[in-house]
Amino acid sequence: MDTETDRRPTRLDDQIQAERDMLARLGDLPLDLDALVLVSNLHRAVAAIRREFEQTVLAEVRLSWTAFTALWVLWIWGETETRELAHEANVTKGTLSGVVDTLEKRGLVARRRRTSDRRLVTVRLTDEGEALISEVFPRFNREEQRVAELLTAEQRTAMVDGLRRILRTLPS
Amino acid sequence: MDTETDRRPTRLDDQIQAERDMLARLGDLPLDLDALVLVSNLHRAVAAIRREFEQTVLAEVRLSWTAFTALWVLWIWGETETRELAHEANVTKGTLSGVVDTLEKRGLVARRRRTSDRRLVTVRLTDEGEALISEVFPRFNREEQRVAELLTAEQRTAMVDGLRRILRTLPS
DNA sequence: CCCGTGTCGTTCGGCCCCGAACGTTAGGCT
């Protein structure tokens, strides 16, 4: 690593200069700034939401977002094949395998090899897992509600509809 | 792992039964289903977008989303202190340290210890890094545009405004 | 001058995440 003999612009100079630089650099490119803002805000907001949840409701019960989602799916769907559970939890089956491992170690879920087709493995909640998710989910939903409340009804419907369009198009 | 002597409901039975179960289980809880759908769709859409980008534009140049973001910030802002870069890239400084390590190994960025305050480290693009980001970014933005095009103008503004509200409230 | 106190970036352990490779099993075709 180099060292630098100092003459750093102050934060204020920097802001102004940075904007000038940005405009100078971006000005001659055919850019869609709205699209940039949209995608980057989407990303930031989701990261913020996820962090918030993982640090409050989920931290108390030591569950990652994905682990929680898996439990939720099992709660609603009942015993589920690994592949479907992975799809529903929005991760690859390789990832899900690891998540189920940790959930199994904690005694929250159990695996079961099917006899009719021995390639298949299903996952189901244990009693303990069921107790946990039914206790945690209402609190989780209350957090979701707090997020949704920040938006107007129009914004909410516009967003949900827009997100659906994206999901329909992109490979999910 | 247990084994199971089979009598699995078919997929169709399952769908119907699962919905019945879901309604039965959720019916007596004070739930905000709209909030649930909103948050879960947000999450799924962002994951889909991120995967899409990481598998097309970013895969070609072997950059993760975060690595790309860091390069972009450095491109726009110029030489930046580690802490600010982490905040801007939306990760903790611990994470950023690792990302900068890999970028540095590839010769795309360089670290510099400041002499005025020897606790500080700044990161800047190398010529190679600058060449890479200025080549990749337009393609990245074109992908962003493709996503944004899926929405109506109204949806776009509603979404951006809604996301800003979320970001303003949640600890980012 | 020196000694707290606070901030910097880095390191560490643990988990999540992915894609590729792998062994196992099912099922059709000859």
Added chain:
DNA sequence: AGCCTAACGTTCGGGGCCGAACGACACGGG
């Protein structure tokens, strides 16, 4: 029966990600 092919879940290597702990450093008050 004996292949071939395809689908299943797991494993593995590489990296992202976080929070906590850490050493280096700055700076003000005794």
